[in-house]
Amino acid sequence: MTTRAADHIREKLEQAILTGSYGDGVRLDELQLAEKFEVSRTPIREALQMLAASDLVELIPRRGAFVRHPGFVELVEMFEVMAELEGLCGRLAARRMTDSLLSELKTAEQGCMSALDDGDTDAYYRANEQFHTLLYQASGNSFLTAEAKRLHKRLQPFRRLQLQARGRMWQSMEEHKAILLALETGNAEASAGLLRDHVAIQGEKFHDLMAGYHAQPAGQGVEQMV
Amino acid sequence: MTTRAADHIREKLEQAILTGSYGDGVRLDELQLAEKFEVSRTPIREALQMLAASDLVELIPRRGAFVRHPGFVELVEMFEVMAELEGLCGRLAARRMTDSLLSELKTAEQGCMSALDDGDTDAYYRANEQFHTLLYQASGNSFLTAEAKRLHKRLQPFRRLQLQARGRMWQSMEEHKAILLALETGNAEASAGLLRDHVAIQGEKFHDLMAGYHAQPAGQGVEQMV
């Protein structure tokens, strides 16, 4: 556990940026934030440094910190990398799967199913997240797990958006079933391929979704993309 | 260009850590560093924050910043991920290769060859680095390029070490030739596979190398691994 104020502030700002409270290019004023969080500029500056390291803000010398949302092209690029990382997780997980993790994965899958039955998008979202997190762990590669989690988090708002596409939740669950089967039978290459496609298709669905958009009300975390 | 002192200090400390000047677990005292760099604690602290973000040091609240070298297991894990990222670069590069980048790649390959003829390990190392950097760019995915560069940099000292293995430089160049051919003919899957193996083999060679070691004089950037 951390007792540093800067960490807490970073967390808050990160959430605010990821949920779209701060639009692209918005300048984060140190004094304003200092008042808002009731601390001095020092911990604010530390938080901004950390956000810059995660590439959530751009730090321009003598100018300030500016929120930096990924553009459309960058987003597609990120999905491309995420697909590969998940594919690797799948390949390794198929070889290194443990009984306990497999059963946890099945539980998460059950969670997806019942959420789908209830039409509870939020619950589906959480169970889906759990499924993927477990998969990362099953890779048995903690560095990979950390990297996958990092990117997953970064793509979180856009994945959520993409899940709202018509029929996507149902299709996603079908894919999960196939993935679970491949993992259970230890079919490494099948797992890798299925998972890569599973994520890649998210990027493509997202692409489709954006193509029709281009005029979205603010505050949805999308308005900053061209 | 940046005019901030903290960035400069970060750069210096990063080099010092990567080259092994600071061993694993060493505590970086803020006051000491402030004297050494002739600045106050403020920019030192900012530099340490950034290093913590890159996972080069661990920041323990109220205790300080401790250098954190990857252990053997983590290193193998990192090579595993690096192999996959390079593989992806190869797959994309084969599809998106431009004439200009291909010719640059060939130039870098020439550089490797002549360095090998001269027995100049250092020159070979630089040309090899150039080869891989160009490959990343050829992927046409700037996010992937950035991630690959980041991890490449992190593995740099160990890759260098590994190149000293007997016959490895020669073998590496043979692999480069095959990779170039696959890229030139636009064979995406072959490029991906060859590059993945090219890096994976580095991890394995590294493994071999370590197996015999276990008693290395200090200052080589290896002593911190079990």
Next chain:
DNA sequence: TGTCAAGCTCTTGTATACAAGAATATTGTT
């Protein structure tokens, strides 16, 4: 009226001062 420049203001970058927790030394007790 538009443009450019000098000065002013505002914000960031750095240094220093202060607060509080952690490590260490000291002293008293068994």
Next chain:
DNA sequence: AACAATATTCTTGTATACAAGAGCTTGACA
């Protein structure tokens, strides 16, 4: 002599003070 409790010192975390560059305002001139 060994251990525990306490006091002291040292280091980090935070606040404030100071320095300097960026941008804006105002005014002069074309």
